[in-house]
Amino acid sequence: MADPEHLEILMRGVKEWNEWRKEHRDVRPDLWQADLSGMDLAMVNFGHANLGEAKLRGTCLRAAFMVAAYLHGADLEGADLERADVRGAHLVDASFRGAHMHQTTLNKSLAVGADFSGADMRDAMLLGTNLEKADFSGADMTGVDLVDAKLAGAKTDGVKGYRFPTRR
Numbered sequence: 530m531a532d533p534e535h536l537e538i539l540m541r542g543v544k545e546w547n548e549w550r551k552e553h554r555d556v557r558p559d560l561w562q563a564d565l566s567g568m569d570l571a572m573v574n575f576g577h578a579n580l581g582e583a584k585l586r587g588t589c590l591r592a593a594f595m596v597a598a599y600l601h602g603a604d605l606e607g608a609d610l611e612r613a614d615v616r617g618a619h620l621v622d623a624s625f626r627g628a629h630m631h632q633t634t635l636n637k638s639l640a641v642g643a644d645f646s647g648a649d650m651r652d653a654m655l656l657g658t659n660l661e662k663a664d665f666s667g668a669d670m671t672g673v674d675l676v677d678a679k680l681a682g683a684k685t686d687g688v689k690g691y692r693f694p695t696r697r
Contacts, residue, residue, distance in 0.1 A: 531563040531583075539565075543573045550574045651690070 535558045539546045558578040566584045575598050575637070582602045595694045596694040601619055605656040606626040610633045620640040627647040632679040636656040662682040671690025685693045
C-alpha cells in the first residue's frame with residue numbers, strides 16, 4: 530500500500546507535491562497500488578517514485594517527469610502522457626491501452642510484456658528500450674524511434690505508421 534503521508538501530500542496538488550520533492554530529494558516516494566485514476570497530474574515529479582500496481586486510468590500526466598519510476602503492473606489505460614519523460618523506468622506488465630503518448634520519451638526503459646495496444650505513440654522515443662513481448666496491436670506509431678530497442682515476441686498486428694521488420 531502507498532505511504533499515507535506521501536499520498537496525502539500528492540492530494541494537495543502538483544505544485545505542493547513538486548515543492549515537497551525539491552525539499553526531500555533523498556525520499557523515494559511510495560505510491561504502491563495508489564488509485565490516482567482521472568487526476569490532473571500534469572508536470573508532476575514522479576522521478577524514482579514507486580508506482581507499482583498503481584491505478585492511473587485516464588490520469589493526465591502531460592509533461593510529467595517519471596525518470597526511473599517503478600511502474601510494474603501499473604494501469605495507465607487511457608492516460609495522457611504527452612511529452613512525459615519516462616526514461617529508464619520499470620514498465621514490466623504495465624498497461625498503456627489507448628493511452629495518449631505523443632512525444633513521450635521511454636528511452637532505456639524496461640517494458641517487457643507492456644500493453645500499448647491502441648495507444649497514440651506518434652513521435653515517441655523508445656531508444657534502447659526492452660519491449661520484448663509488448664503488445665502494440667492497433668497503436669499509431671508514426672514517427673516512433675525504436676533504434677536499439679528489443680522487440681522479440683512483440684505483437685504488432687494493425688500498427689499504423691510503422692513498418693516492423695519481417696520475422697523469418
